[in-house]
Amino acid sequence: MSQIDDETLLVAQNSNEFEEGGSLLSHPADRRNFIKLMGASVALAGVSGCSSIRKPEKRLVPYVKQPEYLIPGKSTYYSSTFVEGELAYGVLIESHEGRPTKLEGNPAHSMSNGAATARAQASLLGLYDPDRLKSITYNKSEFDKEAFRKWVADLNLSAESGRGVGILIPPTISPTEERLISALKNQNSELSIYTYEPVNRDNQTVGLLEVTGRRLSPLYDYTKSDVVVSFGCDFLGEELTRLSDAKDFANRRDPDSGVELNRSYVFESTYSISGGSADHRLTFSPSETQTALLYIATQIAKHERDAFDSVFGQSGLAKIKQTLSSAKTIPSQTTLDVVVKDILKHAGKSLLLVGREFPPSIHALVYGLNQALGNAGNTVNYAVDNRPKWQSQTSIAGLKRFVKDAQDGQLKTLFVLGGDPAYNTPGDSGVVSALKSIETVVSLSQLPTQTTALAQWVIPQSHYLEAWGDAKSYDNSVSLAQPLITPLYDSFSVIEMLLLLHGSRKSDYTAVRETHMGSAFQWKKWLHNGVVASGNKGASLGNFNSAAFGGLLKLTVPSNQVADKFTLIISSDHSIYDGRYVNSSWLQELPDPITKLTWDNALLISPKSATRLGVHTEDVVKIKTQSGEIEAPVYIAEGQSDSVLALSLGYGQTVSGRLGQNTGVNAYRLLSTSTGPIISGVSITLTNKNYPLASSQMESSMHDRPIYREGTVSEYKAKPKMFSEMVEHPPLKSLWEERNYDTGNQWGMTIDLNKCTGCNACVIACQSENNIPVVGKQQVIKGRIMHWIRMDRYFTGDSENPNMVHQPVACMQCENAPCEQVCPVAATVHDNEGLNAMVYNRCIGTRYCSNNCPYKVRRFNFFDWHQKSSQSETKERTHLFDYFREQQPSVKMAMNPDVTVRMRGVMEKCTYCTQRIQEVKSTASNENRPIKDGEILTACQQTCPTSAIVFGNINDKNSTVSKERNRSRNYALLSELNTKPRTLYLASVKNPNSALVKDQGEQTDHGHH
């Protein structure tokens, strides 16, 4: 008690001290002060009009009771779990004084290893989205939580065993949600449960289920795979295991480490990240890919008849041959023969993959081939996925059952727990009319959606950082999600909604805790590590039902019989996935890794087909499928199959937040419940309309400049210095006396182009870490995108078979920085650790530094982007020169307090995350020790799934970065300008098949010289 009294007294005493001028006023008798004040007031009397300039008084309130581990100004990390459809992995959330500011992967989680995808990192911004639903509404009038609770209680679910009540929910991977739904279903037998997820791997599950009798999840081991053959599978970009797979894959791409390089062949119709990383990529339409696969199967059978028959049975080969006979020609047969040879040579060490768009039969075939080759058990294992009975077999089946039940009038009340079925379902599914026919629809959603527009009850959904949860990942590892902040609005999580339906007053915490029984100590440890149970490696499964396979083979991708008709492939979007992130400014402005488009999707068409049809990028065409027609802008995409069009999902939402609404076109309208995402017989017709697209990169060709340097492993072995010798220049001499950076910490970075896939995770990591603003579509078109690290994408080689490369470019921290010399006000200067520092306060914005930067990595604040954002709001102005608009208070909370928020008229750029360097430096200095190698991680480096980015002290000869820099394939970009960049690149070394190099070799030679 006495302590509190003391504190109160102290506060009272000090209250004057912290007010400006307060102490003066408290001593009125002081003569000197009196005269000072008098003098000042006389002097200021003339400018009394300016008194309004004085900034408002704001008080800092100290914690009365300091939360555990919280030191003001220092961030704390908590573990949680990011979930996206079937994908789930552990994440660590950085929290500043109770507000989450950054998301990183959890190194303890086997699916993440510390990395996080761009989308996962951007999901943090979703928490603060000012367009989120904020209050519970019934027929658009607001109600409080209690009113809704009462309504659910009055529903009296158990009275008729749940008859007339349905739950439409994405297939859940949360053990708690699963437990609660199962219990609900057990208690109310008539309750209908439908599951639907627009982007799924149902084809794979069904294919494998048919031939093995079990629901299986393949787990790949790229460390053991010498040869990877992908049939339309973007294994580095979109597979659920991509983060851990990319790491393993990259470790087999290091020509200096002594491991044998792997080799990948990718057959695909649209360029993907995996296609870009492949040693051989062939542009095949889906039907060609399928033909190629069938042909390869027959060739494997020819050489390994016994192994083949032991899996596929006596009649298997005949059936495959029969299916193959419908194909007129075998595409690139000689190449395929070489691939077959390579596969057979590496039997047991190869891996065959197939894209999730392909029908179940193809997945079954690839499963069988991996068995026949002995890959199963080595490079691929299978985890058994035990789903609850109430979960629909496939998403489409669940959807169809729901529509049927609704149309039959069996549903009076429907709970839509997440998802946006009114939008994200195939155009011909009839979901909208089904929803309209139901008396009461309860929609749980974070954002206003087309479903909430139809629903009676609209319930704000808690963000996953606001609620307790858990998830069972693809590899059966289990992790927990803990809230980092109390819900910002009146919201419910799915678990809370399920508890409500149970009539339970338990908290979501109790529900999750009850799922994971363990001692208090265990629970604490789980929470700390974020992982409850680690995943298993799966097992090789021998069984293969060849009879079922034979029946399944009838279902294949039809080939295009009619000229002028295209095959359309509809896939999830790189940035906004199935549409759930449509209102995320970070993701909307994240350039697509292939097309570099932001803020829109577009119909991809090959250059040849575009010429044939006379369409250009930005022309609007009408696309027609059996289920619907839409108009979409065209984008001419290199490496696109001539007979294939591609369009991504997620855009064209008519109801959403301010950022997402009406961006792009709605590809769901073209989907059909019967065809799947590969739609053949699609016709397009030209319109007179034009639609501007915002691409972050206008030029795709490298113009024969030695920018991205690549070679083959044999070339590299013969001439290890080949990459640095690609440029010849006269001896370099600096105008100025050069500084020796040979003492203390000297920061440097290497980027291994052989490991970088172009996945964009670093771009969002940097954006989140460094408070990088979003500029909007019109400004991207003008060329004012702000990303500090950009992913340059070039196409090399000929247009028939282009080679796509990715190169991340951020400030090189040149020792002889051209920007520093020309700045008239010395706003950009070098520090003694070799950093090219940017003094925002000093910058007046002449933009001369940017003009003189040969890498063009500097970014200028042409406007106050925070005020210009469509999510900004009118500011309550407090003085004459105050701003008129400001960021929404909620968006401000996402800002990293360690990094200045730049005002307009200021140049900005990558700083090697100087705030992170500073933090580690002060920690090390407090602990009186040198900084350890790898202790400082830049944001981009931290999240890179393949560890392509290495940062550290180049003055320390034993640091990882020094070792990387000493590799013979390192080169400095534009070193001929004598900029002496601190960031070096490690050239890309491909491992092509020598049997295929002859015909491709000449082209690649042209490509990089």
Add this chain to the structure above:
Amino acid sequence: MDTTNKMDVKRPELIQGNMSFEQLTDVVCKPVEDKAPKMWFILMAGFSSLICLLLAMIGYLVWDGVGVWGLNQPVGWGFAIVNFVFWVGIGHAGTLISAILFLFRQNWRTSINRFAEAMTIFAVICALIFPGIHVGRIWLAYYMFPIPNSMAMWPNFSSPLLWDVFAVSTYFTVSLLFWYVGLIPDLATLRDRSKTKVKRIVYGLFALGWRGANRHWQNYERAYLILAAIATPLVLSVHSIVSFDFAVSQLPGWHTTIFPPYFVAGAIFSGFAMVLTLLIIAREIFGMKNIVTIRHLENMNKFILATGTMVGYAYAMEFFIAWYSGNPYESFAFVNRAFGPYWWAYWIMVSCNVISPQFFWFKKLRTSIPVMFVISIFVNIGMWFERFVITVTSLHRDFLPSSWGYYSPTYVDVLTFVGSFGLFFTLFLLFLKYLPMIAIAEVKMILPEANPHHHGDEH
């Protein structure tokens, strides 16, 4: 062998019409003393409303940010810098005519020097607006000046932009002083002729008590000579330093050693063209054909021809060096200029600057008023495009193709430029109305009456 022509070839008089001192004073002072013609008021209304437009555009710029212009990531400099170099270039003719031609005793300059100097001052005023407003944070532009401050920060003396600040401000100061010193005797003349008290006081104030005494003339002529000597190197230095903004950077297309002489030649070229444009109109309207004769104009055309050809040579040499250096980025930059997305700007530049002055090889054409008027306009257009080509086409495609972009000006860019013409012409109209557009005292010195020996041999 003696090759001197013994024949007494009589040169035509520089001032035609056998004017007496008094007549000449009358002619020059007439526009100042008469009531301004209606046309003057109409033009004044038009141009001063363009000033309002300029102010509105600048206000909008300061209010909203540099983003109201068309600038973007590769193209950090656009219209503002183009206009700056354009106006500074125009501002070269005045000092060249006043100072260099004065030192070379080119007497014909006296008829046009006042006019050209005034134009210089106004052009430099227009030029100075742009570097001031083009920065991102205008309210901190004073960081560029070496002002003692609490941060103990000097500006960065290795930045050409800072050299620019000094070069242009020095040039402006010296030009202004030079112009003003030259004006003093004429201001006294106006004072003495003035009929109203206000005029007498105002002109009297600026005439600094000039009485035409011997001592006055001695001091005056010495001061004028010294200022001419100071101004002469500035003519060469200002545009050399402006060119350093480009040449010192390492951007292909900017990083060129030919820039300083090439820019100076271009500046004189554009300056003479602008003087010509204005002079043709003024001598027509104010009836000064006897003072500013065809011979004057022809001499200026010869300058235009010479400097235009120098500029053409520079264009060719840039291409040659780009090829000869073997630097692939350099070669690309120049091929891109001529055949890239901004090909039209390049070819406008070449046709206006290189081709159009070649007509002046023919005496008939270089003495034809309509022809020289049209060509002077073409040169003005061409020289603006030259700066556009240098600034924008080099920036929009540099080293890494991934960063390439395209710059298109916005309406704010265009109207700010238009508005700067409003400022220029308003100042010019004020000059025509309130100051003698021809240096009365200097012209009198070259009248036959001023030189009793003029009929005789040279001495």
